[in-house]
Amino acid sequence: MSLNEKQKPSLEDEVLQLRQQLAEYEAIFDSGTIMFWYKDLHNCHLRVNHTASALDGLTPHQMEGKTGEELYSKEQAEAYYKDDLEVINSGKPKLNIIESHISPHTQEIHWLKVSKIPSRDEFGNINGVIAYAAEVTDTDKSDIETAQSRALLDSIINGIYDPIFVKDEQHRYLVLNDTMCEMMKQSRSELIGKSDYEFFSKEQADVFWTHDDLVFGSSDVDRNEEQFTREGQTRTISTIKSSFLNPLTGKRNLVGSIRDITERKQTEIELRQLRSYLESVIDSMPSIMIGVAEDGSVTQWNSAAERVTGITKNDAIGQQLSKVFPRLAQDLPRVYEAITTCREIMDLKRSYQQNDKTYYEDVIIYPLISSGVEGAVIRVDDVSEQVLMEEMMIQSEKMLSVGGLAAGMAHEINNPLAGMVQTANVMINRLSNDDVPANKNAAENVGTSMGVINAYMEQRGILRMLTAINDSGERIAEIVNNMLSFARKSDASSSSHDINDLLDKAATLAATDYDLKRQYDFKSISIVREYEENIPLVSCEGVKIQQVFLNLFRNGAEAMQEAKIKQPMFTLHSHYDKEHARVVVTVEDNGPGIEEETRKRIFEPFFTTKPVGVGTGLGLSVSYFIITENHGGEMTVESELGRGARFCIRLPLHNNGDKP
Amino acid sequence: MNTILILDDEYVVRQSFVDYFEDNLWRVVQAETGEQALDLLETEQPEVAIVDIRLPGIDGDVFIREALDRKKELAFVICSGSPSYGVPADLKQQVKVSEHFFRKPVTDFSELEQDAIRIMKKSA
Numbered sequence: 001m002s003l004n005e006k007q008k009p010s011l012e013d014e015v016l017q018l019r020q021q022l023a024e025y026e027a028i029f030d031s032g033t034i035m036f037w038y039k040d041l042h043n044c045h046l047r048v049n050h051t052a053s054a055l056d057g058l059t060p061h062q063m064e065g066k067t068g069e070e071l072y073s074k075e076q077a078e079a080y081y082k083d084d085l086e087v088i089n090s091g092k093p094k095l096n097i098i099e100s101h102i103s104p105h106t107q108e109i110h111w112l113k114v115s116k117i118p119s120r121d122e123f124g125n126i127n128g129v130i131a132y133a134a135e136v137t138d139t140d141k142s143d144i145e146t147a148q149s150r151a152l153l154d155s156i157i158n159g160i161y162d163p164i165f166v167k168d169e170q171h172r173y174l175v176l177n178d179t180m181c182e183m184m185k186q187s188r189s190e191l192i193g194k195s196d197y198e199f200f201s202k203e204q205a206d207v208f209w210t211h212d213d214l215v216f217g218s219s220d221v222d223r224n225e226e227q228f229t230r231e232g233q234t235r236t237i238s239t240i241k242s243s244f245l246n247p248l249t250g251k252r253n254l255v256g257s258i259r260d261i262t263e264r265k266q267t268e269i270e271l272r273q274l275r276s277y278l279e280s281v282i283d284s285m286p287s288i289m290i291g292v293a294e295d296g297s298v299t300q301w302n303s304a305a306e307r308v309t310g311i312t313k314n315d316a317i318g319q320q321l322s323k324v325f326p327r328l329a330q331d332l333p334r335v336y337e338a339i340t341t342c343r344e345i346m347d348l349k350r351s352y353q354q355n356d357k358t359y360y361e362d363v364i365i366y367p368l369i370s371s372g373v374e375g376a377v378i379r380v381d382d383v384s385e386q387v388l389m390e391e392m393m394i395q396s397e398k399m400l401s402v403g404g405l406a407a408g409m410a411h412e413i414n415n416p417l418a419g420m421v422q423t424a425n426v427m428i429n430r431l432s433n434d435d436v437p438a439n440k441n442a443a444e445n446v447g448t449s450m451g452v453i454n455a456y457m458e459q460r461g462i463l464r465m466l467t468a469i470n471d472s473g474e475r476i477a478e479i480v481n482n483m484l485s486f487a488r489k490s491d492a493s494s495s496s497h498d499i500n501d502l503l504d505k506a507a508t509l510a511a512t513d514y515d516l517k518r519q520y521d522f523k524s525i526s527i528v529r530e531y532e533e534n535i536p537l538v539s540c541e542g543v544k545i546q547q548v549f550l551n552l553f554r555n556g557a558e559a560m561q562e563a564k565i566k567q568p569m570f571t572l573h574s575h576y577d578k579e580h581a582r583v584v585v586t587v588e589d590n591g592p593g594i595e596e597e598t599r600k601r602i603f604e605p606f607f608t609t610k611p612v613g614v615g616t617g618l619g620l621s622v623s624y625f626i627i628t629e630n631h632g633g634e635m636t637v638e639s640e641l642g643r644g645a646r647f648c649i650r651l652p653l654h655n656n657g658d659k660p
Numbered sequence: 661m662n663t664i665l666i667l668d669d670e671y672v673v674r675q676s677f678v679d680y681f682e683d684n685l686w687r688v689v690q691a692e693t694g695e696q697a698l699d700l701l702e703t704e705q706p707e708v709a710i711v712d713i714r715l716p717g718i719d720g721d722v723f724i725r726e727a728l729d730r731k732k733e734l735a736f737v738i739c740s741g742s743p744s745y746g747v748p749a750d751l752k753q754q755v756k757v758s759e760h761f762f763r764k765p766v767t768d769f770s771e772l773e774q775d776a777i778r779i780m781k782k783s784a
Contacts (some may be wrong), residue, residue: 084712411714414763415670417741418672418673418766421767422680422765422766423676423679425680425766425767429769431677438682470767473765473767474765474767477763479762595759621669
């Protein structure tokens with residue numbers, strides 16, 4: 001019998017049947033331990049069964065038409081709605097969600113196992129969420145605990161600032177904390193189950209995998225510093241990886257944590273750069289810079305300090321200052337004073353002796369206050385050159401004032417001097433010259449003869465006396481003349497001279513010079529010539545420069561003679577100093593040398609070591625003046641007792657006053 | 661006998677020149693200023709003159725130039741107490757002015773005398 005043949009039921013019967021079915025469904029919906037509810041897309045409860053409403057101490061009627069927010073705490077309502085939306089958006093059911101539910105009327109916590117499925121209209125469009133739930137049973141307890149510990153673990157690892165991850169042996173991500181996701185700039189779901197090759201370049205992923213394999217293969221902890229680039233940013237990370245046996249799967253997993261040290265690295269690099277920058281600044285200073293702690297130990301030591309002491313920075317730091325720089329030991333009390341008063345202390349132009357030479361230095365102590373470290377920096381500057389320059393300046397000034405005086409006085413002195421000397425000359429002529437007729441006549445007129453007068457003069461030493469007047473007068477004239485050399489202006493014009501020629505001429509002149517010959521045998525002095533060939537010509541007053549050389553030969557010869565040097569020798573040296581466009585000449589003897597006190601004053605006018613009457617004390621100062629004032633050059637002397645003296649003359653090719 | 665003019669404002673110095681040259685058989689005329697010397701040249705004709713430079717009134721240089729302008733047949737030797745003095749360029753070029761400049765004090769009169777004779781003969 002076919003269905004068609006069956007008697008068609010009446011409409012009343014069908015309605016009755018449907019009502020009966022609905023009542024049955026209602027009964028099922030409202031009875032039992034299963035909680036049901038049905039919500040629309042906007043979180044509004046459309047239907048709630050008794051079991052469900054009873055949990056919150058309400059009737060279904062009280063709940064229906066109300067939204068989650070109206071029924072529960074904001075937090076809870078949001079959590080529920082979030083699940084709802086997930087189902088609505090995905091169109092997939094979400095089953096067996098274990099969650100806690102706080103009943104609003106009792107504040108009791110109920111653990112529920114909730115499943116949510118999308119509800120659809122007759123066209124298949126999602127129009128709400130159907131949910132059913134039951135209070136969890138004892139068998140579910142372990143699930144809760146698992147969920148709880150999972151939640152706890154999640155909160156813990158998410159609360160950790162450093163990125164943390166777990167990978168399986170296939171290098172796939174199993175667990176990642178929030179920071180890790182953030183660092184990868186991916187959501188957790190996009191990362192889980194995937195490996196580094198999907199997010200990094202092959203080179204970078206290779207490195208990560210290699211280190212993964214290191215810890216899979218052993219129980220060691222691997223620490224590594226690596227770099228990776230994500231979205232154009234390169235970051236430096238320090239990773240720690242170790243493996244463990246996952247009790248859930250029985251497989252080895254890897255846990256890694258990452259510390260982003262990009263900023264620290266950057267700071268380190270900057271710090272290192274700053275440090276090396278500061279060090280090179282300090283090292284490039286010509287000053288000695290030494291840091292000292294309050295206990296007198298060295299904390300800083302720059303390259304100038306290394307150079308001067310020959311002690312390296314590494315050897316010096318930590319040592320007592322008195323040990324590595326004995327000369328500064330006397331300054332330690334000043335260091336304390338500087339630290340306690342917070343003021344810098346200066347000790348300028350302090351002299352000290354080394355290798356029979358006197359040096360000058362400025363010592364300045366700066367307290368270190370701002371850095372919080374008790375200590376000070378000692379700065380030492382060699383100012384020997386400067387002091388020498390000052391000495392020379394003073395000397396020049398002295399000479400100029402002598403020159404000015406002399407220029408004004410020369411005429412006034414020379415005229416009366418001429419009266420004396422010339423009259424004495426006439427007297428000698430009249431008293432001794434037989435050839436002058438007037439003399440003869442005058443003698444005869446007074447009843448005597450020139451012969452008698454001559455004899456008388458001879459016996460009484462009159463002629464000797466007159467000669468003494470003459471000689472003394474000549475000496476005065478010479479002194480006045482020399483003093484005039486100090487007057488700044490020189491009328492004589494410059495011409496070009498080969499400095500080697502001038503040296504040779506002066507040497508020849510020295511060999512024939514009457515004064516020299518009288519006192520020393522200049523020819524017995526050997527002369528070593530170290531001339532630079534084809535040396536550029538110097539614009540100068542040849543005669544004056546020659547006079548300077550002659551003067552040096554004269555003084556040197558005399559000094560060597562006095563000291564009875566067995567093999568007296570002059571070394572004459574010349575070279576062109578291209579950098580300063582000047583010619584350098586040195587005249588060195590192997591005489592007794594010059595004492596420090598003498599050396600300091602050697603160019604001073606009227607300073608002499610010779611006995612009264614032997615020298616005027618003007619020779620070297622005139623030379624000095626000729627070189628420095630007339631020619632814009634430099635003249636210095638170096639000497640050590642017992643090692644001869646070396647005069648150094650530096651002449652610019654063109655004096656500033658010259659026309660090129 | 662040649663005549664020599666001594667021009668010097670200092671009596672002692674002038675006198676020492678006068679004494680020397682007289683002793684050596686010169687006829688000596690003397691003046692203590694340039695102006696006096698120029699007046700003297702109106703009546704005297706010395707062949708050579710020893711000229712001091714710094715003088716009251718006109719300087720020795722000026723005197724020489726003036727004398728040359730007046731076409732006086734006279735040679736000149738300059739002798740000054742100022743060591744910084746140099747014979748001016750225009751005078752150096754003159755045949756009648758000795759290129760040698762004698763500094764006072766003159767310690768060797770015969771040298772001065774030789775130069776005076778030389779310049780006198782050269783310009784004659």
